[in-house]
Amino acid sequence: MTINETIQVANSQMPTIGMGLWKLEQDQAAKAVRDAIAIGYRHLDSATDYANELQVGDGISQALAEGLCSREDLWVTSKLWNTDHRAEHVRPALERTLKDLQVDYLDLYLIHFPIALKHVPHDHHYPADWLYDQNDPNGKMQLDAVPLSETWAAMEEMVEAGLVRHIGVCNFSTGLIHDLLTYAKIPPAVVQVESHPYFTQEPLLRLCRERNIAVTAFSPLGALSYVPLNMAKATDTVLEEPVVLTAAKRLNKTPAQIVLRWGIQRNVAIIPKSSNPERLRENLQLFDFSLNDQEMVDISALNRNQRFNDPGEFCERVFGAFHPIYD
Numbered sequence: 545m546t547i548n549e550t551i552q553v554a555n556s557q558m559p560t561i562g563m564g565l566w567k568l569e570q571d572q573a574a575k576a577v578r579d580a581i582a583i584g585y586r587h588l589d590s591a592t593d594y595a596n597e598l599q600v601g602d603g604i605s606q607a608l609a610e611g612l613c614s615r616e617d618l619w620v621t622s623k624l625w626n627t628d629h630r631a632e633h634v635r636p637a638l639e640r641t642l643k644d645l646q647v648d649y650l651d652l653y654l655i656h657f658p659i660a661l662k663h664v665p666h667d668h669h670y671p672a673d674w675l676y677d678q679n680d681p682n683g684k685m686q687l688d689a690v691p692l693s694e695t696w697a698a699m700e701e702m703v704e705a706g707l708v709r710h711i712g713v714c715n716f717s718t719g720l721i722h723d724l725l726t727y728a729k730i731p732p733a734v735v736q737v738e739s740h741p742y743f744t745q746e747p748l749l750r751l752c753r754e755r756n757i758a759v760t761a762f763s764p765l766g767a768l769s770y771v772p773l774n775m776a777k778a779t780d781t782v783l784e785e786p787v788v789l790t791a792a793k794r795l796n797k798t799p800a801q802i803v804l805r806w807g808i809q810r811n812v813a814i815i816p817k818s819s820n821p822e823r824l825r826e827n828l829q830l831f832d833f834s835l836n837d838q839e840m841v842d843i844s845a846l847n848r849n850q851r852f853n854d855p856g857e858f859c860e861r862v863f864g865a866f867h868p869i870y871d
């Protein structure tokens with residue numbers, strides 16, 4: 545089965561494989577991004593929340609200055625944080641991201657979570673986190689009553705202002721996607737959600753396919769990034785599943801390549817993160833082999849509806865607020 549190196553997003557083409565930037569350490573981010581562009585990454589998945597946009601911007605600038613590619617060759621995504629959902633905060637939030645990333649426009653701007661938190665002025669603490677007051681040892685998450693329709697209308701204005709080419713959402717359930725489509729003047733171009741063999745999200749993928757919305761799968765390798773955060777157990781790894789190991793042996797690929805290839809063979813984009821140059825290279829090399837139909841079926845059958853990134857769980861455990869967004 546042939547999978548293209550780009551995926552249709554509205555009237556554009558987005559590189560199918562992007563580099564995830566969550567948890568990329570500040571002191572490594574510039575070099576990692578520059579080196580990733582040098583080995584062929586053209587899609588970067590950034591966010592204010594990752595607290596490394598300045599360093600990511602240095603990496604992009606360095607790559608452009610070296611002539612590794614042009615700005616137009618890159619697909620740069622970033623995300624609006626929860627504390628900037630009010631209409632008047634959307635443009636300043638985007639402008640700060642553009643300044644830090646050292647670009648004039650984004651290819652894609654996403655609402656990071658369908659959760660509005662009380663605004664934290666940028667000169668007080670940037671980037672804001674889940675807690676309103678980072679310095680208060682008893683600090684709690686503080687919600688703000690902002691309808692998503694208000695935030696979306698402000699996102700649409702950013703397209704009209706030429707600051708972003710496309711807009712979309714993350715962590716929306718199918719119900720919220722249905723609702724968004726009722727009021728959106730500009731429909732979401734991309735929905736970014738957690739998806740891997742333990743969490744295949746078939747209904748959401750089908751809904752998006754039927755509404756011409758592209759899907760990006762985050763955490764495409766499953767539990768790995770959540771183990772150090774105590775949000776998954778080391779034994780939750782899909783990389784040791786016999787069906788993955790058997791396919792890896794047949795195709796002479798690594799288990800990670802099998803799981804990532806399964807991801808793109810479902811016609812979704814993926815944004816694996818790695819701080820390791822060898823693994824970054826490995827994660828890009830997915831176009832010279834394919835899984836057969838049975839392997840696709842067998843890997844999909846690993847689904848356990850197991851979500852690792854669930855605000856309903858971690859917000860209560862870590863930030864003192866029960867705020868589920870999924871049933």
Ligand SMILES: NC(=O)c1ccc[n+]([C@@H]2O[C@H](COP(=O)([O-])OP(=O)(O)OC[C@H]3O[C@@H](n4cnc5c(N)ncnc54)[C@H](OP(=O)(O)O)[C@@H]3O)[C@@H](O)[C@H]2O)c1
Nearest residue numbers: 564565566589714762763764765768769800816817818819
């Ligand atoms: N929208 C959202 O709410 C949201 C939420 C989560 C993530 N994201 C985005 O999605 C990106 C990816 O998700 P993620 O970082 O959670 O998970 P991921 O990319 O599925 O997994 C990353 C983990 O896998 C390891 N790894 C990477 N390549 C590997 C390979 N070839 N073999 C073995 N291990 C490998 C990494 O370790 P090393 O670094 O040591 O290689 C890291 O521990 C994020 O960086 C972020 O951009 C978005």
